[in-house]
Amino acid sequence: MGLVLSGWALIILLRLVGLQVFSHQELARRAFHQQDELVHIRARRGAIFDRDGNYLAISAPTRTVIVDPVRIPNKAIAAGLVGKILGLDPQELQNDFESAAQSKRHYGYLVVARHVSPAKAAQLADLKLDWLTIQDDSMRSYPNGNLAAHVLGDVNSRGKGSAGIELELNRVLAGKPGLERLQVDVQRVGYQSEILKQPEPGKNIGLTIDSAIQQVAQTALKDAVVREHANHGNVVAINPRNGAILALANYPTYDPNKPIPTGQQPHGREDYAVVAPYEPGSVFKVVTLSAALETTNLRPYSMIPCTGGVLTLFGRTIHDADRHANVLSMANVLAKSSNVGAVRIGMQVGAQNMYDYMRRFGVGQLTGIELPAESAGMLRPLDRWGRTSLASVSFGYEVTLTTVQLARLGSVIANGGYLIHPHLVAWTQAPGEPKEYKHFPPPKRVLKAKTAAMMRQMMHGVVMPGGTGEHLHLVGYSLAGKTGTAQIFDFAKHHYTHTYNGSFLGFAPMNDPSILVVVTISGGRGYKGFGAWAAGPPFETIADAAMRLLEVQRDVPQEVEALEEKQLAEEAKKTDKHPIRDVDDNPFEGLGGVAEQSFLASAGATEDENRSSVPPGSAKVPDFTGKTVRGVMEEAARDGLQVDLFGDGLARAQEPSPGTPLPPGEHVRVRFAR
Numbered sequence: 001m002g003l004v005l006s007g008w009a010l011i012i013l014l015r016l017v018g019l020q021v022f023s024h025q026e027l028a029r030r031a032f033h034q035q036d037e038l039v040h041i042r043a044r045r046g047a048i049f050d051r052d053g054n055y056l057a058i059s060a061p062t063r064t065v066i067v068d069p070v071r072i073p074n075k076a077i078a079a080g081l082v083g084k085i086l087g088l089d090p091q092e093l094q095n096d097f098e099s100a101a102q103s104k105r106h107y108g109y110l111v112v113a114r115h116v117s118p119a120k121a122a123q124l125a126d127l128k129l130d131w132l133t134i135q136d137d138s139m140r141s142y143p144n145g146n147l148a149a150h151v152l153g154d155v156n157s158r159g160k161g162s163a164g165i166e167l168e169l170n171r172v173l174a175g176k177p178g179l180e181r182l183q184v185d186v187q188r189v190g191y192q193s194e195i196l197k198q199p200e201p202g203k204n205i206g207l208t209i210d211s212a213i214q215q216v217a218q219t220a221l222k223d224a225v226v227r228e229h230a231n232h233g234n235v236v237a238i239n240p241r242n243g244a245i246l247a248l249a250n251y252p253t254y255d256p257n258k259p260i261p262t263g264q265q266p267h268g269r270e271d272y273a274v275v276a277p278y279e280p281g282s283v284f285k286v287v288t289l290s291a292a293l294e295t296t297n298l299r300p301y302s303m304i305p306c307t308g309g310v311l312t313l314f315g316r317t318i319h320d321a322d323r324h325a326n327v328l329s330m331a332n333v334l335a336k337s338s339n340v341g342a343v344r345i346g347m348q349v350g351a352q353n354m355y356d357y358m359r360r361f362g363v364g365q366l367t368g369i370e371l372p373a374e375s376a377g378m379l380r381p382l383d384r385w386g387r388t389s390l391a392s393v394s395f396g397y398e399v400t401l402t403t404v405q406l407a408r409l410g411s412v413i414a415n416g417g418y419l420i421h422p423h424l425v426a427w428t429q430a431p432g433e434p435k436e437y438k439h440f441p442p443p444k445r446v447l448k449a450k451t452a453a454m455m456r457q458m459m460h461g462v463v464m465p466g467g468t469g470e471h472l473h474l475v476g477y478s479l480a481g482k483t484g485t486a487q488i489f490d491f492a493k494h495h496y497t498h499t500y501n502g503s504f505l506g507f508a509p510m511n512d513p514s515i516l517v518v519v520t521i522s523g524g525r526g527y528k529g530f531g532a533w534a535a536g537p538p539f540e541t542i543a544d545a546a547m548r549l550l551e552v553q554r555d556v557p558q559e560v561e562a563l564e565e566k567q568l569a570e571e572a573k574k575t576d577k578h579p580i581r582d583v584d585d586n587p588f589e590g591l592g593g594v595a596e597q598s599f600l601a602s603a604g605a606t607e608d609e610n611r612s613s614v615p616p617g618s619a620k621v622p623d624f625t626g627k628t629v630r631g632v633m634e635e636a637a638r639d640g641l642q643v644d645l646f647g648d649g650l651a652r653a654q655e656p657s658p659g660t661p662l663p664p665g666e667h668v669r670v671r672f673a674r
Contacts (some may be wrong), residue, residue, distance in 0.1 A: 077101025
């Protein structure tokens with residue numbers, strides 16, 4: 001018995017020596033892994049601000065409740081306790097506990113609730129349940145609800161960006177997680193911790209978005225889509241000088257604070273302004289006419305054969321929306337939006353020149369805006385153009401652009417001929433560090449300044465009497481723009497439908513624009529789906545509010561505004577014109593060089609350049625005071641007088657004075673002001 005006991009003691013001794021001496025390091029390593037856990041510490045996500053420093057997105061501290069379903073002794077009682085505090089259904093919670101206990105996927109870890117308030121988390125902690133853990137977490141919130149939702153995007157349950165700026169700049173906003181070593185007992189309850197690596201908070205981001213303009217844009221857009229029973233709409237408001245996006249909105253929209261319910265489609269989350277290109281229609285005529293001014297001898301007063309608004313090419317007939325005169329000036333082709341006139345102009349430009357200028361305007365190229373999934377649109381290479389492709393692109397078909405691209409395109413004319421870089425991010429800032437302002441490629445000149453000035457003047461004609469946008473008006477500010485209406489193509493049935501993409505591109509003040517706005521309403525029907533009716537009113541609302549919010553100095557004096565409104569009202573009463581009907585009268589027909597003088601004066605040409613070689617008649621000078629440019633030109637042409645026109649708006653001064661005999665060879669100089 002003594003030998004047996006001695007042998008047994010020796011075996012135990014040898015085993016203890018083996019465990020404590022020879023296996024010490026391996027057992028210590030295994031114990032370390034059992035008792036120590038490495039936990040990632042989520043970094044604080046950076047905030048997002050608008051251009052005035054107002055919060056658009058911010059992260060607030062919250063708690064996450066986690067349970068170990070295997071260690072719950074009585075799942076019914078546990079579900080009742082936890083459910084009562086968290087406001088959850090006890091029966092559903094019990095079912096979750098039982099399912100998770102039998103599932104290897106949830107073994108030892110089941111998230112019961114995220115974003116729990118500190119008060120409720122404290123109530124659960126006071127219960128001292130060894131199978132329940134409370135972890136620090138954060139909740140992303142958007143204090144303004146759906147304001148700029150498609151710009152901001154949102155984050156998923158793991159705290160990562162899933163759309164908008166949150167996705168595109170997720171690494172900048174998220175920062176770098178830290179690392180914590182946590183020592184736990186046999187029941188996996190932590191009793192000691194050590195921070196191995198501090199988390200690096202994400203950077204704050206400042207956007208170019210103006211919250212006030214954004215709110216006006218969203219409201220006006222929603223009203224337009226609902227009023228016209230359209231499918232959706234979008235708007236982009238941009239500073240045409242530097243490319244800063246002041247507002248970008250889509251409707252339908254959504255609240256990024258509310259996650260998508262399980263099983264439901266993400267309706268309203270499509271950022272059409274960036275990801276959905278479309279055929280722009282007549283808005284694109286500004287590219288055609290710009291190319292013509294630089295590659296042909298056509299000028300705003302040049303007469304274009306329009307054959308009554310009907311043209312047949314290679315068996316394809318092209319129509320104008322309304323019948324026009326057989327001949328229109330180039331300026332009236334734009335003002336009245338004649339498709340036939342645009343095709344005639346495009347034919348003179350030629351396919352190669354047209355393609356080159358489309359590329360100059362950024363067509364078919366990404367803008368680089370800081371939003372995910374941007375589309376470059378479609379511009380087919382020349383070798384894939386058909387026999388009538390030149391005609392189609394001349395008035396905005398067989399080419400697609402997004403609204404952001406269209407805003408960049410329009411900015412070329414508004415800012416004097418430069419292609420800019422549309423952008424949303426103004427600066428980033430790491431905590432405790434100065435702001436890092438973003439730098440973008442310098443603007444690139446793609447049009448001559450004189451060409452851009454003549455285009456601005458012609459686009460001003462669009463919102464003057466007789467133009468397709470004649471019903472649009474900004475109190476105190478001159479306005480230039482272009483309407484556009486394009487039939488929507490049904491790819492399933494391979495034909496164009498009678499639903500429309502109605503657009504309006506406009507900027508103000510005309511000669512020194514502070515803002516450019518593009519509105520597109522998609523899916524409208526009948527004439528109310530046309531650009532003038534569908535997109536014009538929301539543009540007017542947005543631009544009018546922006547002028548006041550940006551404190552832009554008015555360029556039309558109040559007395560001139562009142563006088564012009566009275567005169568326009570009287571003219572409308574006399575002619576009884578429909579607010580968007582195209583009319584056949586042409587103020588440039590038969591006036592020759594007089595019309596050219598008007599455009600060159602508006603473009604900043606010198607007095608010598610404005611002089612005409614046609615001798616005037618000997619007559620007394622009429623009183624031009626208070627008349628429009630058009631009225632002055634018509635009266636001068638009727639009396640055989642030569643006039644030099646300066647400025648825009650209504651005639652405010654003239655030389656010689658009214659009633660003065662005009663010597664042969666002399667001109668009447670008329671100055672206009674708003």
